[in-house]
Amino acid sequence: MFARQLWEAEAGSTPIHRLDGRIKLVLLAVLGTGVILIDSPRTLFLLLAATLAGHTAAKTSLRRWVLLALFLLIAAWGSMVSQAMFYNQEPRNPIACLIAPATPILGRLTDGVYIYQEGLAYGAVQAMRSCIMLTYGFLLCWTTDPRELLRSLVFWRLPYELSFMAVTGLRFLPVVLSETATVITAQRLRGFAASKAMSPAGAVRTAFRTLWPVLARSLRRAVTLAMSVESRGFGSSWRMAAMPPLTPGGKTALAGCLAAALLAGAAKLLYVFQFNGWAHFAGCRFVYDFARQWL
Amino acid sequence: MAPLIEIDNLTFTYGSRSSPTIADVTLTVDEGEFVLITGRTGCGKSTLLRALNGLIPHESGGTMTGCVRLCGRDTRDLTVQELSRSVGLVFQNPEDQIFATRVYDEVAFVLENAGLDPGLIACRVKETLRDVGLAGKENDSVHTLSGGQKQRLALAAVLAARPRAIVLDEPISQVDAQGASELLHLLVRLNRETGITVVVVEHRLQEVTAVCRRAILMEAGRIVWDGATADLLSRPHILRDKGLRLPQPVEVCLGLNILPPATSTSGAVRRIRASLPGLAPEAIAEPAAAATQPEGEVLISLKDVYFRYREQGADVPDGVSLTVRKGEVVAVMGANGAGKSTLLQLLNGLLAPRSGEVRVLGARPVAGRGRVGQVMQNPDLMLFCPTVEAEVAFGATDRATVAPLLAKLGLAELAGDFPLALSRGQRLRTALAAVLACRPAVLLLDEPTTGQDYAHIGAIARMAGDFAAAGGAVVFCTHDAEIAAGYATRIIVMKEGRLLLDSRPRQVFAQGGLLAAAGVRPPPAAVIGEALFAKTLLSSEEVIAHVRQAIMGG
Numbered sequence: 089m090f091a092r093q094l095w096e097a098e099a100g101s102t103p104i105h106r107l108d109g110r111i112k113l114v115l116l117a118v119l120g121t122g123v124i125l126i127d128s129p130r131t132l133f134l135l136l137a138a139t140l141a142g143h144t145a146a147k148t149s150l151r152r153w154v155l156l157a158l159f160l161l162i163a164a165w166g167s168m169v170s171q172a173m174f175y176n177q178e179p180r181n182p183i184a185c186l187i188a189p190a191t192p193i194l195g196r197l198t199d200g201v202y203i204y205q206e207g208l209a210y211g212a213v214q215a216m217r218s219c220i221m222l223t224y225g226f227l228l229c230w231t232t233d234p235r236e237l238l239r240s241l242v243f244w245r246l247p248y249e250l251s252f253m254a255v256t257g258l259r260f261l262p263v264v265l266s267e268t269a270t271v272i273t274a275q276r277l278r279g280f281a282a283s284k285a286m287s288p289a290g291a292v293r294t295a296f297r298t299l300w301p302v303l304a305r306s307l308r309r310a311v312t313l314a315m316s317v318e319s320r321g322f323g324s325s326w327r328m329a330a331m332p333p334l335t336p337g338g339k340t341a342l343a344g345c346l347a348a349a350l351l352a353g354a355a356k357l358l359y360v361f362q363f364n365g366w367a368h369f370a371g372c373r374f375v376y377d378f379a380r381q382w383l
Numbered sequence: 384m385a386p387l388i389e390i391d392n393l394t395f396t397y398g399s400r401s402s403p404t405i406a407d408v409t410l411t412v413d414e415g416e417f418v419l420i421t422g423r424t425g426c427g428k429s430t431l432l433r434a435l436n437g438l439i440p441h442e443s444g445g446t447m448t449g450c451v452r453l454c455g456r457d458t459r460d461l462t463v464q465e466l467s468r469s470v471g472l473v474f475q476n477p478e479d480q481i482f483a484t485r486v487y488d489e490v491a492f493v494l495e496n497a498g499l500d501p502g503l504i505a506c507r508v509k510e511t512l513r514d515v516g517l518a519g520k521e522n523d524s525v526h527t528l529s530g531g532q533k534q535r536l537a538l539a540a541v542l543a544a545r546p547r548a549i550v551l552d553e554p555i556s557q558v559d560a561q562g563a564s565e566l567l568h569l570l571v572r573l574n575r576e577t578g579i580t581v582v583v584v585e586h587r588l589q590e591v592t593a594v595c596r597r598a599i600l601m602e603a604g605r606i607v608w609d610g611a612t613a614d615l616l617s618r619p620h621i622l623r624d625k626g627l628r629l630p631q632p633v634e635v636c637l638g639l640n641i642l643p644p645a646t647s648t649s650g651a652v653r654r655i656r657a658s659l660p661g662l663a664p665e666a667i668a669e670p671a672a673a674a675t676q677p678e679g680e681v682l683i684s685l686k687d688v689y690f691r692y693r694e695q696g697a698d699v700p701d702g703v704s705l706t707v708r709k710g711e712v713v714a715v716m717g718a719n720g721a722g723k724s725t726l727l728q729l730l731n732g733l734l735a736p737r738s739g740e741v742r743v744l745g746a747r748p749v750a751g752r753g754r755v756g757q758v759m760q761n762p763d764l765m766l767f768c769p770t771v772e773a774e775v776a777f778g779a780t781d782r783a784t785v786a787p788l789l790a791k792l793g794l795a796e797l798a799g800d801f802p803l804a805l806s807r808g809q810r811l812r813t814a815l816a817a818v819l820a821c822r823p824a825v826l827l828l829d830e831p832t833t834g835q836d837y838a839h840i841g842a843i844a845r846m847a848g849d850f851a852a853a854g855g856a857v858v859f860c861t862h863d864a865e866i867a868a869g870y871a872t873r874i875i876v877m878k879e880g881r882l883l884l885d886s887r888p889r890q891v892f893a894q895g896g897l898l899a900a901a902g903v904r905p906p907p908a909a910v911i912g913e914a915l916f917a918k919t920l921l922s923s924e925e926v927i928a929h930v931r932q933a934i935m936g937g
Contacts, residue, residue: 320541
């Protein structure tokens with residue numbers, strides 16, 4: 089979990105590794121928009137399966153699969169449990185009662201806590217949305233060199249400062265995690281047992297004791313890295329001449345990806361117009377059917 | 384021809400400070416020079432370097448007066464990006480500056496930023512990697528490189544832009560002897576063959592004075608010496624006054640009134656032979672016998688210890704057996720990856736052996752319990768309390784020991800300060816005090832001298848010696864042969880997880896062949912002693928005494 093190599097991008101020769109960073113970013117944007125607009129569980133499931141297939145194609149190591157699975161489980165569990173308990177739309181059918189309304193104090197305070205069937209289903213959809221983005225996010229970070237990511241972000245006109253901050257954050261996450269582990273080790277060596285600090289005050293104290301050294305070291309590192317990158321010519325006057333043009337294959341993939349996204353977006357829009365009774369085009373019946381079933 | 388770098392009355396004050404970090408600095412550096420900038424920690428060397436490539440004033444947010452001109456142009460009128468094509472800056476720790484994950488990408492970064500054609504970039508990357516000895520590693524992950532290779536990659540990442548000057552901030556402080564030697568030879572070759580100007584900031588004068596023709600000495604933000612390196616070395620009092628370690632060959636020459644002193648061991652041997660033709664090695668008595676092996680209580684015992692990080696990996700340590708007794712100061716030496724740090728982690732209980740037995744005070748070590756104290760290589764990661772006093776008091780077995788300990792380590796006046804805001808030397812001493820306050824029986828130090836100037840190294844070594852003399856045992860990892868020779872009672876040399884040598888310093892440094900195989904360099908005094916008298920001498924004083932004795936004998 090704290091091993092630096094587990095989090096950092098790894099050089100590789102798989103098609104996913106070779107895929108241009110600019111296309112990966114477009115895919116990220118398309119997926120991000122898609123998971124918000126798409127309501128169909130089956131399409132969301134297919135997208136999740138596709139992103140997981142991406143990891144298979146990228147030959148993600150077993151340790152990374154375990155890490156990914158852990159994150160997916162936490163995201164799915166959190167989303168499903170919270171939605172199942174706090175679902176407030178109608179109809180809603182309770183399938184289990186966690187706290188009966190007659191329970192002293194808690195029951196009165198909460199009017200009872202139930203697990204709702206509809207909430208569970210809605211939570212599952214939400215969980216798939218989170219999992220798709222998590223899975224793709226990991227795939228992007230594990231298979232894209234930070235330098236390429238930076239150039240790609242700048243290529244897509246994200247402001248230099250924002251691009252640099254985003255990529256530096258990614259670059260530093262593994263380092264921070266690895267140094268957090270070292271700090272915990274140092275604390276153990278000095279006889280400090282985190283398990284003894286289980287009280288709220290103790291937990292806050294422990295958090296600060298871990299945070300200070302990690303923060304101080306991270307700041308020092310960040311300053312050095314920023315100076316190193318600046319003094320290698322990277323800055324707001326950065327020129328994009330060195331960004332090679334997309335290969336014909338890349339262009340095709342990009343065009344295909346954008347076309348599919350645009351078509352899906354248009355179909356969804358038409359469906360929303362039809363569903364709300366704002367506009368109906370008889371010739372678009374197959375589009376409405378497709379959108380209802382898949383989007 | 385105009386100088387490459389002209390600094391005129393430069394004064395710079397960081398935004399957070401009230402006094403200037405560098406004051407009234409005036410100097411010029413001509414094209415093709417190889418310049419050393421040295422001085423005590425915190426004297427302003429690194430700040431001066433940053434002024435050379437425009438990070439000061441463009442990116443530092445302080446106040447600058449005076450001016451820095453590069454090729455006749457004021458750095459204020461150029462951006463850092465423009466300056467990056469003329470001056471490349473390499474930082475102390477390659478881990479902090481390497482940005483990419485693939486060797487090729489790291490080197491290509493500066494070229495892409497300059498807007499070069501991709502074809503040209505590929506050629507330039509290949510050439511640069513060949514120049515720094517990393518040819519064929521284009522597609523390697525940066526994580527697979529050794530410390531020395533990473534430092535050369537960091538150098539390649541700025542060299543690829545073909546700057547007219549490269550400035551390096553303590554480039555050899557993080558690498559072992561082999562890595563340091565390779566990097567310095569590379570710089571010399573580049574300077575000679577391409578005419579590139581090299582400016583190096585470094586404490587380790589032993590290695591760098593042999594290659595730098597000009598030396599600049601700084602103190603409290605000002606230049607107190609600027610001249611030929613040989614001239615500076617002829618005035619040892621200047622270096623000693625500034626807390627710097629004189630290279631042993633120089634010390635030996637000066638001790639024998641041989642001027643100008645030689646900076647290399649071979650040069651010192653030649654000069655001594657030429658100046659003192661009456662040397663009579665046969666008349667020399669053996670060095671005084673060292674004290675007998677301590678017979679004190681065994682504090683540490685390792686028996687056939689094997690450990691591996693991965694099931695398929697190699698064992699490091701690989702069948703190690705040893706004992707450490709009360710009163711011993713044991714230096715563990717070896718190239719990066721030899722297993723030194725793993726050995727310490729087995730001793731402090733962070734790792735458990737795959738097979739074999741580790742015992743400290745007769746029991747299996749458990750991290751944080753028992754009586755093993757460790758100071759890590761990076762003390763920052765050990766400090767977590769709001770004040771120095773709280774840090775030392777944390778875990779102290781007796782609160783009454785805190786104040787004397789603070790005083791002993793020169794921290795009394797800093798007792799109320801935030802530990803992480805102190806200087807590097809002060810942070811290390813705070814970590815050491817915090818560990819000593821727990822009254823450990825065994826003290827482990829992981830590379831305690833890295834990045835420290837000589838004054839701090841001496842303080843740490845004396846503290847370790849006192850600790851051992853009081854009935855403890857000290858085990859420390861180091862690349863510094865002079866420190867090991869000067870302060871250890873015993874040296875262990877490891878190679879690929881195995882104990883190659885385990886004996887007193889004199890016996891260990893007599894094994895030139897085995898040391899070379901393990902990537903360990905003996906101290907220069909040992910090399911000079913071997914060449915002149917076929918004897919292993921450990922310090923400049925011993926060499927001087929031998930030469931004098933030989934002259935009298937002859």
